Amino acid sequence: MRFSGVSANAEPAMGSADNLHSTSNILSPPPITASTGSQTQHVATPTPANMQTNIAAGASQRPRPSATGVSTRPFAGENTDLSELHQARILIADDTMISREIVASYLRADGFTNLIFARDGNDAIEQVRQKQPDLIILDIIMPGMDGYGVCKEIRADPEFFDIPIIAQTALEENEGRTRIFQDGATDLILKPLNKSELLARVRIHLEHRILVKQLRAYRDRTQSELVLAHDMQAMLVPRPDYYRTVGRDYGLSISATFQMSSELGGDIWGLAPLDKDRLAIYLVDFAGHGIGAALNTFRLHSLMWSEDEDLHDPGSYLESLNVQLKRLLPVGQYATMLYGIIDRKKALFQYACAASTSPIIGKNNGQDFEFLNGSGVPLGITNDARYETRETPFCDDCFLMLYSDALIETPLNDGNMLEPERLRDVLHNIMIRPGGSGDLASQVTDYFYDHTPRELNDDFTLITLQPQTVQGR
Structure with missing residues (x-):
């Protein structure tokens, strides 16, 4: 039984006018720097390529501890794609042409040819907006808008605030150096420029931004896949039109709320008509959140409706599922579950639990409520677990409420939780209101949302079932 639920035009030769051309458009946050006084220390970031071992080269090529105990794993820059760099x-x-040409000659000699130039601070801002550079080498002392002003304006623009800026200066006092970092510079290099130092700093900042670009692309791709997984998981849960139709077939008013947390979660619930009188219902909560918990819901769902399962005996059914899940789940992962059968002919609710929340059965008069026994060994812990089939009357003037642990374990706005006595009071106040017995799940949900933060850290599931008077039953 199955149910669906870049031409490299650089500055011309010395003495000629500036030529401003560009090509690529890649943005990335500035690299991480640690500033102490007038010095800035840089941490080279490993690239994904560097994090792989060349097995074919033999064990001698593998990263190994140095004499100091620090790993000699290669850093970014040793294997970065030079064409991309x-x-x-x-x-x-x-503002000095000779200074621009000196920097440009150093960069060209190292293979950097996609260079653009600015004569002062205002020109620099204009070039940033028009050409969107990947890195800026900025003189601090310039006429008009100086380097401090350029940094401030760039960092104030959300589109360009993350461009790496290497400030160059002949200032010797610490105050000026500290200020440029406060205004947004990523790094600082002193004049007269040392070619090797300049190229090393340029490389490390560009390598860092390339890595961040790759990480952003990976994040965006992963986010798309998570959205797809989120939608697929939602398909495992009955749609309102389905559970309402099924409810009418069994003389039941079924109401439900299912809200997945901000992460992928591990809650699913569902219904399974067994025959004309008996309707099965289940509620599952896998431990944890994220992709692992979501994958486990698909694992369980694929097992639940095997033709070999005894769906009519809740205890035996959980024992069978437990053995199969124990074989499939990694160590430390498990699920809590309730599986029950509403027998309309016998007016009974038979159920078995694997450490689930306690089902609540009560009278529509708002006076009598009982928290049923939800104890049992979680699924997937041990093959030897046994599950008792329990039963309780399910009369025409009562209701049954199933819920996930988010209802009783989420702190309310007053810092407390919905412990049994407080939940009992909430149900009582709802039931004694005029029309309070209608759509009970929505009313409990409204109370919960009114008293808790909207951003839940866990899936929230709540189902209520109430008998109706149906002709012919």
Whole structure:
């Protein structure tokens, strides 16, 4: 039984006018730097390529501890794709042409040819907006808008606030150096420039932004896949039109709320008509959140409706599912579950539990409520678990409420939780209101949402079933 639920036009030769051209458009946050006084320390970030071991090269090529105990694993820059690195667009902003040409000559000699230039601070801002560089080499002391002003304006623009900025200066006092970092510079290099130092800093910042670009692309792709998984998991849960139709067939008013948390979760619930008098209902909550918990819901759902399962005996059914899940689930993962059968002919609710929340059965008069026994060994812990089939009357003037642990374990706005006595009072106040017995799940949900933060850290599931008077039954 199955149910669905970049031309590299650089600055011309010395003495000629500036030529401003560009090509690529890649944005990335500035690399991480640690500033102490007038010095800035840089941490080289490993790239994904560097994090793989070349097995064919033999064990001697594997990263191994040095004499100091620090890993000698290669850092970013040793294996970074040079073509991608050299395509990066670099803006050189300096009011002195000879200074611009010196920096440009150093960069060209190292393979960087996609260079653009600015003569002052205002020109630098214009070039940033038009050409969107990947890195800026910025002189601090310039006429008009100086390097401090350029940094402030760039960092104030959400579109460009993360461009790496290497400030260059001849200032010797610490105050000026500290200020440029406060205004948004990523790094600082002193004049007269040392070619090797400049190129090393340029490389590490570009490598870092390339890595961040790759991580952002991976994050975006993963996010798309998570949205798809979220939608697929929602398909495991009955739609309102389905459970209402099934409810009418059995003389029941069924109401439900199912809200997945901000992450993928592990809650599912469902219905299974067994025959004209008996309707099965289940509620499952896998431990944890995220992809692992969501995958486990699909694992369980694929097992639940095997033709070999005894769906008519809740205890035996849970024992069978438990053995199969124990074989499939990684160590430390498990599920809590309730599986029950509403027998309309016998006016009984038979059920078995694997450490589920306690089902609540009560009278529509708002006076009599009983928290049923939800004890049992969670599914997937041990093959030897046994599950008792329990039963309780399910008369025409009562209701049954099933719920996930989010209802009773989420702190309310007053810092407390919906413990049994408080939940009992909530149900009583709802039931004694005029029309309170109608759509009970929605009314309990409204109370819960009114008293808790909207952003839940766990899936929230709540189902109520109430008998109706149906002709012919």
